[in-house]
Every structure is written in structure tokens, then in C-alpha cells.
Amino acid sequence: MTNHWIDYKNSDVFMNIGGNTAENHPISMKWIEKARQERGAKLIVVDPRISRTAAVADLHVPIRPGTNIAYLGGLINYILENELYQKEYVRHYTDAPFLVNEDFTFDEETGLFSGVQDDPARNAKKYDRSTWSYQKDAAGNIRQDPEMQNPQCVLQIMKQFYAQYTLDKVSKITGCDPALLEESYKLYASTGQPDKAGNILYAMGITQFTHGSQNVRAVAMVQLLLGNMGIPGGGVNAQRGQSNVQGSTDMATLYHIIPGYLGAPKAALHPTLADYIEKETPATSWWANKPKYLVSMLKAFWGDHATVENDFCYDYLPKLDHRDHSHIGMYKYMGEGEVKGLICWADNPAVTGPSAGHKREYQTKLEWLVSVDIFENETAAFWKAPGMNPAEIETEVFLLPATAAYEREGTKANSGRWIQWQWQAQNPPGECKADLQIVYELFKKVQEKYADGSGAFPDPIVKANWNYGKDEDPAQVDIVKVCLEINGYNTSTGAPVTNFVGLQDDGTTACGNWLFSGYYNNLDNPACKSRIKEKEGIGSNLGWAFAWPLNRRIVYNRCSADPEGNPWNPELQVFWWDEEGKLVKNLDIPDWPGAWSFEEVAQFPFIMLPIGRGRLFSDAVNDGPLPAHFEPAESPVPNLLYPKATFNPVSQRWYDNYAAVGDSNYPYIMTTYRITEHYQSGALTRNIPWLNEMMPELFVEIDEELAESLGIKNGDLVRIESKRLVHNGEQGGIEAKACVTNRIKPMIINGEKKHIVGMPFHWGFMGMAKGAVTNDLIPSVGDANTTIPEFKAFLCNIRKVV
Amino acid sequence: MKKSMLIDNSKCIGCRACQAACKQWNQLPAEKTEFTGTYENPPRFSPITWTKIAFREYEQNGKLSWTFTKLGCVHCTDAACIKVCPANAISHTEYGTVVIDEKRCIGCNYCAANCTFNVIGFDQAANVARKCTFCYDRIAAGMIPACAKTCPTGAITYGDRSEIMALAERRLAEVKKNGHPNADIYGVEELDGLAMMYLLKDGKENAEVKYGLPEKPRIRTAAHIWDLVFKPVRAAVVLAMVFALWINKSESAKEKTS
């Protein structure tokens, strides 16, 4: 989230697209309700079905799963056609006036941008992005037209690109009535007025597509056009589904990054520290400080062993090959026998992964598997799954008992980037241990095994800085020592650094994650434990916990005022400057360096981007500088905008088990989702009787017309089939109870009626409430940038179980 | 001081926090349920289920409405359960709410059988009737009832009866203006007033279908007859029932020992 939960009270119009906030983040509705009551705010819900959020919305806009870019492209077209964008904001704070490279092209037949190449290793296309750039003058400055009339300027390029996204076309693709589309566009575009704030909140219904990153880009573009970035009540607000998914991402439990969103080093590009620094450090923007963050992290990892002479042990960090090592990739390599061991902390991919049934089969190839959880989850117990013969499975499984959240202490970062301390309420039962203690002891044991110098390159292990034992009892981990290392400290004095501004690239500072720096800079009274509520203000609550970066609650907040410093909305003023341009009052932490002049700040409000402005046209993603509509990997219809295109050409074709366009064996569109009463794989909530009572069994939502044609009555047992469940030519299926309802209605797609069915995915074969694994149905195919799997739209068939 | 809650179903998101918080606070175990084609569960009230959300789908102005309404004991002023209880085990508290004294309850089940809203559960093992207490213990301790405390959106508001009446009027005006012209308040006239008041966003008409509430709640004729005819001799009846129960229990104790 660029903004935060309480800031929702400052919004005038909410668009909940690809999310279901009332069900999955119920407390958000406290703040949405407040905005409705106090500001007369409106809530638009864009969702294929009437979810619990749509049920309380002012406007529900049903669209076919997988057509968000068509919907948002239509919105962009509506905004541009009717000149509803916030002109001064767009002119000063975005790249709209910048002129685009003359060689940039887009082919409306194939849906391909200039620079396309084949990528046989991924069985897909890739791009040379050199034409996705701005024109520069002789002095190297970007050429621009402040009036935004030049046909090569970004605004005009966009206008031309999205002109195709007419109400009629968007209606044919999405299945939504054009009048309803227009009503929603009109309502949301009303936030283009300078004193109105529009808030787009989304979740996995935006990201979990083969074009998920472009969905997010489209959301961000709408917000830039309407001047909704960096203002109270605005923002691109990714609502996180787990208590610390923000923090676990910040901490880089992901193959492609290292802590604080630094790219993981790649063998081909970054063989040495000098290569990394040269290629990864931009000349402008806050990222010019990147070397300080990397070197400080290396110092945190390897302490005194990391010196200038040995490039601060840069060689110790593993270097990536060209392959994708995310979930789909690592499980594919497991199935091929390359991955021999899996260490799994509080994760349950045997239920949550795409084609989860295949994933459980691949796990039989493992030599060993370690699972750490509080309940016996399906990943650890995969050998008990239906159809498995334990006698034939050679995998050793180690299942370690962990603690519930309130049985251990530490911090968690919420969606609004608030890092809050979680106090320990009770001791864990039996022999359970906290994950922190387990990882501490396990790595110490590995260090012991390597202590004699045996084995492959033991140096990174034996030299690792792993001195987290309590002074009085070194067998017990001291969390304060871990916090201090993450926060950063001076390597000669050991004193915590105040924040990341103090970090250096010469080895004088160590810092585990620069973004968190400042969260634990006072060992007696750390900011993350602070509990001072705001009495009056705009909801920033600067005294409550610590928000990265630097306790800032709204990022890019310089955009809340015009270049002269006047707030767009005087009622929600964030900053006050005096006549000399000196900041005299602020209700949030300023998002600019203190040393910059008033003028510099106004010219560079997006400090993380090298151009200092919000980018409507970007070379940052793999699949194009502007989001274009592509169908999901499995779709009932061809691409109505780009006739020669199918699904995202840049998305890797991992397997050959996707149904063809309009495959009559799988006539229905399936979408999957979460429900309030369960959580993710259900490993936790299916062991909570109070929740099982409310939602005891897996179900599938089917419209009344389809149910009648298939002879299915409410509560009947039905079988759902997808192409992933074909084994040796035989079609398999999973079973669920039917929920027959007109909350999910058939849609007319390009003149043809299509039925949409929907299922939650929280069930599995372990726990107190058991059920089939919905994700067995899902194709293993992912976004072209992140490889997040396409859980939200695919094809299926349904039959009544007789 | 009379207390009340306003259940505002224009604000309810059906998250069922109230359902869970009720069980958590009142130390009630979960029921074993099945999915029967609706999100609504458990299917009925019981000695271990005192509140639940009704999930109802209906057409309103040509649009499908999915409405969530918290159900449970509404704490009637004119309460059938009080009328029929032969043991004086059910009464109004100083807050105007209705409670069952389990020590006095003789397990006759008349209250459950006659309840206008079918919200009283009968515990056969313990031989007592149970239902929502309006969190008597919490309000006596100056706390907010568990359901109202946990409600994320303000769909359940607790307070003095007069404040809640005023809130209901205020919300009614807002909701009527905001797309629900038929909205109405339920619990002022009904049974001389309900401590659990409702703001029904689509009016009282067809309340059973839309919210799971009786459109015109009435005390059943049998309960009236009981009240008029048998109440004068209630003490005798109670004595007789206690005696019968005692005989019954000692008989079954004998059976067990033999």
C-alpha cells in the first residue's frame, strides 16, 4: 500500500477491483464506512460475482474473470477522451508531457510492442526494451511538451493506444452492460478533481493473472491520471492477505530479491561487486544509495569477515542462473529430480500451489522434507493424500512443532507498512518452539557440521555472523540482537544507526534491511513498540508503531500539494511551508531528503524513480510499456482487441496442459477466491472449530440457470474437472457441494452466453474439516514478471455426482 | 438504565465476528455442521448457538440483494418466554433485557417452544434452556457486549435505550436517502419494544424472507392461554413439576445403579 488503512477515511470514491475487502479484510470496512458516513464516499466493487463486499457496495460492476485490463483500459480511455484527468498534477508529476522514442511501435493485430524476440528457453516471447524510452536532447535532457499536445508525448500515445477500449468493445470483452461501465467510469473519474481523492484497493484478483503486473500498472496509471497518488485518501492500495506478507516480502523470502528490494545477484550480469554496483545503481533517485544498502547487508551477514579487500564477501552470496526459481519453477525442478530437499516454514504448498496435486506427486521425488508448523499440514502429510501409497514414498519428513502468533514475540508489517510489535501472551504447549529459536538452533547445528572445514565451500556458513544467543543463556535466541542487526549498527561502536540515511558503503555500518532501519534504533524504547494514538490530524498516527520508510505513512506525499506548495485539498493539508519554502508544519513524514530545496523537491516528487515523476509509460515490466488486454491462459473466447494474440505472449509456457480457446470439454469459466471464515490453505483455520462451524465444507457457486440445466440442486455434491486432472487420458475431478445462487450470473461475452462458477480454496485432506483441494484444478502458468500463478480465471467442467 | 443494541443491516458485511465473539466470550463449543447450499450456519439456534447471521438473497428493485442480519434473542418487553415459564426462571433485568436463571430452570422447554423468534436452545443433558444473555456479565462490569464490541463496521451498536432510539432514527433518515427508501425500524412497537432493535434496510415487508425475522411478531395463542389460565396456579404447577422431575431423576438413578 502507498497509503494505509486509517487513511481510507479520507477517500471520496473507492474502487475495490480484484479484491473482496469486506470478506478478506473486514476491518477495512470500518474506515470505508466512516468515509461513507462522514464524506458521503461511494464504494464501487468490480468483481465477477456478488461478494460480501459487492453486497454492501454503492455500485457493483460484474466483469468476466481475467478482463481487468479491458475494464481499466476503458476507464483510461474514458478519462482521456473526456479530459477528466487532473491536468496540473499530470503535467508536473508524471511523464505525460515526455516525448516517446520515435521507434516505439505497437501492432494491433498481434498485440506485440516493438523489440519483440523469441525466447525458446521459456517457450514464449521476450522484449528488447530499448525503444520503450523517452526522446532526449543533445544535453541528455528528456524532451517534453508541457501542453501535452505533441503526438509523441506519453499522454497522446496513451490516448491513441486506449482509443480502442471503447464502451462497446469493453462490454463485449468483459460481459458488463455498457451503461453500467459508463456509470462506474464516471463516478471514479470524478476523483480527477483536485480536491477529490480516489482510492483503488485490490488484492489477488488483480495480481494472480498471467498479466497480473500489467493489471497493477493499469491501476497505477489511473491513479496518476486522476492525481490520486501521494494524497490522503488516495493511493494504490494492495491489500495484503497475511499478517506479515508485507514484511516477509520486504525481508526477501523470495528468490529474485535480497532484503529491502535489492535485486538478487545474477551470474550473467553481476559476477563481482563492482559489476553489481555499476549495473544496479541509477545515477539519480534514492536508489543511488543502493551500494550503501548492499554493503551494509553484507556486513550484517558476515561481520568482520566482510572487508573492502574481499568485496565484503560478495562472492558468498549465491548467484542466480537464468531460470525462474519461484514456486512453479522450483516444483518443476523437484519433479525433474533436481531438488532433493525442501525446507518449509509455516507454508503449505500442497494445498496453495497451482496444480497442487502435481506438486504433491513431485514431493515424492524429494529425499527429505522439513516442515515447521503448528498443525499437521498437507505438505508435511503429503504421503497421506488420497491416492498416495506411503510404502512407495521414500521421502523422509521432519515435522517440527512451532508456536501460535501470540505464543512468541517479534514484529509484523501490515499492508500499510506499519511494523508492529507482537507481544507474547502465553508459553507454547508441549515442546513447541518459536520459528526464530528453531532457525537459530538449526543453523548453529549446520555451522557445527561444517566447523571442521569439511564439505563444499564452508566459508559462507562458518563465517556467518550468527551470534544471537542471550548473554545469560547462549542456547536461547535473543530477539533484540536480531532486531538490532536488521535496524543497522555502527560496526565499531555497535550502537544502532538512527535510520538508513546513516548507512555507508565502506564497512563502517552493518544493516540487515535498510528499509527497516529506524524501527529498532532505541534498544530501550524501540519505535515498533510505540503505542501513542493520534488525537487529531489526518489519521497518520505517527506515534503508533513504525512505518517504513522512515515512519512515513503516505509515500510520495509531496504530491499532496501543487508545485507551489498549495494543497490540492485544503481540508486534507499535509504540509505547510513558509514564504522561503521552509517546511514549518507536517502531518506526515516528508518524502524527500531534508537537504533538497523547495524547488528540487517539487520537480522530483517520486524520489524512487530515476526520472523523479510517476511513470505512465514504463520500461520496468517485461511485457510492455503500456498494459494491453490479453486473455487468461485458458479462455472461452479469442482476444477481441488483438485478433492474432492469445494469452500474454511473454508469460512462460511451463507445461502443455492448458485448454485451448473455447475448448468444449471445459465450457465454464472458473474463478477462485478466499472467504472470511478461513485463511489461506486452511491449515490453521480448519483446526478452529468455531470457524469450521460457519464454513464446514468446500463448495462451488453455480448460477441457477446452469444448475438447472445440469440437474444440480442446492447442496448437491458435484464434480469439477479441469485439464490438470487428466491422468493417462482419463479425466479426473474434485468434489464439492453446490451453492446454487444468482449472486454469480452468466454473462454475454461477444454475443454468446458464458457461465461463470466460483470456488474458495481453503480445504485439504488434513485437519478437523476436510475437503478436496481446489488448487488441483489450477494451471501452472504465471505472470510474465512475477510468475504469480493464474488462480483467478481458467476453464472447467461441472457434473452432478450421481 | 435500559440498554439496547441497534442491528443496522445496511452496515452489516456478514463477517460473523459477532457469531465467533459470542462463543468465545460465553465459552460455547462449536456445532458440527454441514454446507447445505447457504453461507448461513448453524441452521438453527441451540444451547450452544445464541447468535448467528442470516444470509438472505432477494430481489429488490430488480436487483439481487444479499443481506446479512444478526439474529438471536431480541429481548422482548412483552416476552413469551417470561409468560410461559412455570418456574419464574426467566425475567427482565434492570437493563430491560431478558435472562434465564439456570438454577431455577426446570427444563420444561416451554420457553423454547413458545419463543416468537425461535432463539432459545434446550440443553437436554443439563436440562436447562439457554439463550443470549445480552452479555449481562459484561454490561454489569461496565463492558460492551461481545458482539457489539467486535463488530467491525458499527452494524451492532450498544448503548442506553434512549441513545439507541435516537441513533436508529438518525440512521433511518440517512439510509432512506441513500438508496433504501423503504428502510424501517423494527423493535419499537414490536412486542412493546425489543432491546435488540433493528434498522432493516429494505423495510419490514417480507421480513422473514429478507432477514429471517417475523414480519409481525406475536405471542402465540398457547402462550397467552398459559399466561391467563395457568399463571394463577403457577406455584402449584411448579411444585408438581419439580416433584415429578425428582421422581423421574431418582427412577433413572435407580435404573443406572441396577
Place this chain on the structure above:
Amino acid sequence: MKLSRRSFLKLTGTAAAASFLVGSGMKGVAEAAEPVRVHYGREVPTICTFCGVGCGIICHVQNGVIINAEGDPDHPINEGSLCSKGSSIYNVSYIYDSKGRPKPNPNRLTKPLYRAPGSSTWEEKSWEWMYDTIAQRIKDTRDKYFTGKDENGVTVNRTDAIAWLGSAFCTNEENYLFNKMARTLGIVNIDHCARL
């Protein structure tokens, strides 16, 4: 009706009306004179373990054991409220029986468990045995499948034979150490539920 109620109260006395509000094993009706159970508990603020809103929860703890958990009224985001999941966290530790008595959740893991190749059951093991055996497996696999330099002679110090999945359920400090341990071992197959 009103008359009869009044006469009833006269008969029994208003004070008695309060005194018979007595709880049984299961709390049917409160004991008006008795403090509620949370008054015996120490209040510990914690953060809800479910979605990314980050609500505050107050756990009431008596003799080291949680006896009640509800929304933290001082927390600026949830202001005392919680959803159904947040309101149910007590069940992770304890489940009430039909008499309202708390029993430990029977499905909680309380001991390290090991499943041998080909076995169809778990066996209990000590932590020390688990740590030693797992560390040995990590070392054996890493040593056997370690790439110091790739085909182009670039130092990569990597093992492709181990995969690591962390968790958004775990704290920042835990994830930091997960990440540090994984990278230090040379693991590149790293992911977690953020992507799922």
C-alpha cells in the same frame, strides 16, 4: 402482563432478581456480583495473525494461560473490533467442551515428528535428534550438489538441490534469519506464500 411482572418482582425482590443470575459450569447467566473472568487476567497486547490489516488483540492471561482474546480498544486501526477469524484465535490453543470447560486443541503439534522412508506413521523424536539429522541432510545434499563456478567460470556458490519456503505467517525477524540462512547455504530456490 406488566402488572404481573411487577407483582412478581415485588414478590421476589429486585435484589433477588440480580442474585439468581448465577452461572453454572457453562456460563448461562452472569454472576452479577462476581467480576468477569478477564478481571483476573493480565492484559497482553498482540497482533492478529490473519490478514494484512494488522489489528490489535488483547489476550487476557491468567497463570500463564490465555483465558480470553478480544479486540484491542486502544489500537487505532481496529479500535476494539475484530472479524470472525480474529475473534476465534482462542481456539488455536483451547476448545470448549459441552460444559464450557477449555481443553487443549487436540490437533496442535506438541512434539517433533519424523516419518521414515516408506513408513505410514509418524514417530516422536527429540529436538536434538531432529536438529542433528536435518543439519546432516542439509550438509550432505549441499555438499553433493554445490556449484562453485558456473559454465562461464563465474563464481556462483550455489546449490540447486535444496528449496526453501518461508512464510508470511512468520515475523520479520524470523524471515530475516530464514533469508540469511538460506542465502548463506547458497540456496536460490527461495519463495513463499506471497506469490500464492
